[in-house]
């Protein structure tokens with residue numbers, strides 16, 4: 001039985017969520033009227049800043065987000081405390097988000113397998129703690145966060161939302177497959193090239209600054 005991330009706070013959609021502008025302008029204020037229409041929503045300012053950094057510099061990202069917006073679908077980018085885990089997509093919460101997991105993408109399918117909402121959970125506390133341990137520079141933290149967001153949002157979430165059903169799944173490398181041939185890594189690397197965030201060649205976390213110790 002697979003465990004699914006479920007969103008606990010449905011009521012906040014449209015009030016507390018912050019729309020991320022497709023064109024990468026400055027973040028719009030929290031609590032904005034009509035926020036529920038935006039294709040990517042988040043309540044977290046650090047995640048919002050990352051989404052806007054990426055949108056400002058990636059045409060691929062902007063085009064995909066605009067296309068999702070035209071279809072009336074959306075991604076919700078959440079922190080672990082905003083979600084709970086259940087056994088089924090709409091089941092009762094049985095656990096909190098695993099604190100050791102870096103990020104997770106969960107499409108929310110209707111009974112007919114159509115998908116109009118995808119949840120993206122980014123374990124910001126885990127990423128921040130790793131960078132604190134490494135005494136990273138702020139730019140190193142931001143670059144890692146942007147890499148993770150590009151992989152999860154552009155690599156996994158937007159493909160579901162562009163297609164509008166579960167067939168939009170963009171997979172991580174299969175056993176024996178070259179990582180750079182996997183759907184999610186190919187998409188990630190296309191946007192990384194625009195952002196000059198390096199090219200990902202493996203499926204592990206080697207490409208992230210958070211695993212490099214500043215004081216060996």
Ligand SMILES: [Zn+2]
Nearest residue numbers: 151156172184
């Ligand atoms: Zn992945």
